[in-house]
Amino acid sequence: MVNLPEESLIVIKNLCKSFDDDADILNGISINIKKGDLVSIIGPSGCGKSTLLRCLNCLELIDSGYLRVGNVELRRDRPDKRPDDVMLDAAHKIRGEVGMVFQGYNNLFPHKTVLQNVMLAPVVVKKMNAEEARETAMKQLKKVGLAEYSNKYPSTLSGGESQRAAIARALAMNPKVMLYDEPTSALDPVLVGEVLQVMKDLDSEGMTQIIVTHEMQFARDASDYIVFLDKGEIVECDDGDALFANPRSPRTREFLRHFTGMAVAC
Ligand SMILES: Nc1ncnc2c1ncn2[C@@H]1O[C@H](COP(=O)(O)OP(=O)(O)OP(=O)(O)O)[C@@H](O)[C@H]1O
Ligand SMILES: [Mg+2]
Structure with a gap:
């Protein structure tokens, strides 16, 4: 446990990850993310964007490097050494600090109503009593504009509504940071805006958010900064206007x- 300044909510240092002894998928990623930042991660298919989010959420254990979320630290020096209890405990704690919304809109349990979906983790994982969990869930559903949908089943929702319900479900666990892996990529263009708007609203409330996205206009307009990832490395990290108007690296350009297909300054 550490007591570091609140502004660096997430610290990633020299994070490496590979699968099955293949070449590094993530090769020395280092970045600090401040509380309240909205960060977009962009990059070509297969460059490691989802893997980075999964490492941040400890769905994948890093091979080596350092990760801190809030005041929970995870450090791993040797990939060949089995993860010890300290590391596994840190990974478990980090998972509890992070909310995640995946690609597609099958994040919800189909046999439960929207409200039951949002209440589930607080009751099961946090042992919250049903009344408090219902109140928390309704608050989050209201936040994403779905208060009226609480008794509906997921199959009756549009893709955009489903993703907003998935966001409410993650928020109900009171995470320190929200991660989104292409949350709008399976949506009709007309539904994309409503999901992006929820992220903008959360940003104005001070939520820290990291979004893997192909919505370049959103990334440019809404992000505090954009990270361009290529071949497992951070090639460039800058605010949207600077990155689009004047990319420093030929790879970004x-x-x-x-x-x-945008005109990019050379
Ligand atoms: N569990 C896994 N086992 C083995 N290889 C994996 C695993 N997960 C990802 N990979 C490989 O790691 C590389 C990076 O994958 P990742 O899903 O992080 O890319 P991405 O940038 O998210 O791509 P996309 O834009 O297509 O979603 C790919 O070559 C992929 O095949
Ligand atoms: Mg991906």
Whole structure:
């Protein structure tokens, strides 16, 4: 446990991750994220964006490096050494500090109502009593504009509504940071805006958020800064206007040119 300044809510140092002894998927990632930041991660397919989020959430244990979320630290020096109890305990604690919304809109249990979905983890994991969990869940559903949908089943929701319910469900655990892995990629264009708006609202409330996205306009407009990841490395990290208007690295320029078809300054 550490007592570091509140502004660096998340610290990642020299994080490395590979699978099955293959080449490094993440190769020495270092970044500090302040409380309240909205950070977009962009990069080509297969560059390690989802893996980075999964390491941050400790769904994957890092091979080596340092990770701090809030005041929970996880350090690993040797990938060949089995993770010890201290490390596993830290991973468990970090998971409890992080909310995650995945790609697609099948994040919800189909046999439970929206309200039951949002109440579930606080009751089961946090042992919250049902009344308090219901109150918390309704508060979060209201926040994402779904108070009226509490008794509906997931199959009756639109993709955008489902993703907003998934956000409410993650928020109900009172996370320190929200991670989103392409939360709008499976949505009709008309529904994308409502999900992005929820993230903007959460940003104005001071929530710390990290979003893997292909919504370049959103990344540019809403992010405090954008991280461009390529081949497991952070190539460039800058605020949206600077990154789009004047990318420093030829790799960033190439990606933006190909991906967005946008005119990128050379
Ligand atoms: N559990 C796993 N086992 C083995 N290889 C994996 C595993 N998860 C990811 N990989 C590999 O790691 C690399 C990075 O994958 P990742 O899903 O992080 O990429 P991404 O940047 O999120 O791509 P996309 O934009 O297509 O979602 C890929 O080559 C992928 O095949
Ligand atoms: Mg991915």
